[in-house]
Each structure stands twice: as structure tokens, then as C-alpha cells.
Amino acid sequence: MTISLSHTGAAAQIYYRGGSSAPLSRLISRVLGPGMRFLDVGAHVGEYSLLAARLIGPEGRVDAVEPQEALTPLIEENARRNRLGNILVHPVALGARDAQGQLRADQKSGGAWLTGGMGGESVTPVEVLSLDSFLRKTGSQPIDLAKIDAAGNEAAVIRGGERTLRGSGLPRLVYKLYSPRVVSERVGLPVDAFELLLDYGYRQWVVLDELTEVTSQSAVHRVLPVDWYSVPVFATKESQGPDYRSSTQ
Numbered sequence: 001m002t003i004s005l006s007h008t009g010a011a012a013q014i015y016y017r018g019g020s021s022a023p024l025s026r027l028i029s030r031v032l033g034p035g036m037r038f039l040d041v042g043a044h045v046g047e048y049s050l051l052a053a054r055l056i057g058p059e060g061r062v063d064a065v066e067p068q069e070a071l072t073p074l075i076e077e078n079a080r081r082n083r084l085g086n087i088l089v090h091p092v093a094l095g096a097r098d099a100q101g102q103l104r105a106d107q108k109s110g111g112a113w114l115t116g117g118m119g120g121e122s123v124t125p126v127e128v129l130s131l132d133s134f135l136r137k138t139g140s141q142p143i144d145l146a147k148i149d150a151a152g153n154e155a156a157v158i159r160g161g162e163r164t165l166r167g168s169g170l171p172r173l174v175y176k177l178y179s180p181r182v183v184s185e186r187v188g189l190p191v192d193a194f195e196l197l198l199d200y201g202y203r204q205w206v207v208l209d210e211l212t213e214v215t216s217q218s219a220v221h222r223v224l225p226v227d228w229y230s231v232p233v234f235a236t237k238e239s240q241g242p243d244y245r246s247s248t249q
Helices: 007-016 021-031 048-055 072-081 131-139 152-161 160-167 180-186 193-199 217-222
Strands: 037-041 061-065 087-090 093-095 099-105 112-116 122-130 146-147 172-178 203-207 211-214 228-238 246-248
Touching: 007 112, 021 146, 021 172, 021 203, 021 228, 037 048, 048 061, 048 072, 061 211, 072 087, 093 099, 093 172, 122 131, 131 160, 146 152, 146 217, 152 172, 152 193, 172 180, 172 193, 193 217
Parallel strands: 037 061, 037 146, 061 087, 093 122, 146 172, 211 246
Antiparallel strands: 099 112, 099 122, 172 228, 203 211, 203 228
């Protein structure tokens, strides 16, 4: 596949390394198959939306959620470049509740988050939907896997999906867990995405070169370097993780 990129730090990882995260791409490839539905929250230029769309085929569906106005045309262009007609782009942000919000962007990294803290170089208004509202509006087909990267505001997205996440509407998701320092600077919230998902009945694995199951917040810190910035975490209500090398902490 080919991909058009923005001039940002996040896009540079794709250009120079071939992808933002090889372990995350491998995980998505292990989970998705033909006919499935993938939800990409914080799609950016559509890197994982493209991968998912190819894996699930024309009978499947990708919902790419990206609130940055400059990036949504890139996702659509990338879908056209690769003849992928199963990607639907939604120019909204997901948060704890339906509202009008303010999106703060970092032009260097290309990341953006709903305001609540400091940092970033520009602020723009944006429509915010809860995950529960978004899924009601976009159809009844179950979500087989969601990827959630809200640049530090993942806990708000998860709070907004309580009805879905406490039930069976989203059995598997992978979310970006940012360090407490990043979350505090950007959104001013405690790092509780991990704890929320534990309360909703999910088992969780840190996604590195292998999957390491973690059962507490402190266990997450034990498997990461002191200066960690962010890490993907896979969460599922199934009895075990995907077919992937794993250990437990």
C-alpha cells in the first residue's frame, strides 16, 4: 500500500521506520479477519485504518475517527490511493460526553487532544461525542476491535463508552497508555484508563515485542523503562489474548 503523510513527527515515524509501531501492527493483523468491523479512534493519517481495511476486505468496515480538520482529507485520499472503499471517516472527537469541545494541537508531533491542561500550539472548536453515542449513530454492526489513541485523553473516551464496555458491544480493544506526566500536562486527569477497563471486566496486556499480561497499574510500570512515554495496551473480555507470545506480571 501507499500512504500520503502530513509534515509531523508522528508521520515521520511512518516514513522512516515503515510504521509507528510494529508490535501494534502485528497485534491488529493477528486479531482482524475478513468481514470484521474496526474502529480507529485518533486515526491521524489513517495508518491503522488502511491496514485494517486490507485485512477485513470489502465485506468489512473501518470507522476512522479523526477530529483534526487538516487530516481527514488525508485519510480519504489514502483510502482512494489504495482502492479501499470500506473506510468511513468521521471528523469528530470522542470524549466522556456529547458536547462542543476545544481541541489543542501540537503542530510538531501532529498529536491533538481535548483541552484540560497546557501544551500545544493551537486550539480549535470540535464536536465531541461519547463512544456510546457514536456507536448508536453509526449502526448496529458489532465492533470486533477498536484502537484508541486520544493523545492522553483515553480515560475520557473509555468513560464515554461505559454502556458499551460494560456489556458485550466491544470485546477487544487496544489503547495507547501515556505516562502520568504526559496525561497531567495535556488533560489534567489521573491515569485511570487501565483501572476503568479492569472495572469493566477486561484482561489487559502491554503490547511490546511480546504480550505481557498486567493486573495492576504498578505492574505496568514494572515492565516499562523509567522514561517511558506511551505504550499500547490490549484489553479483551475473552479468556486469553491473541495468538501471540505472552507472559504475566
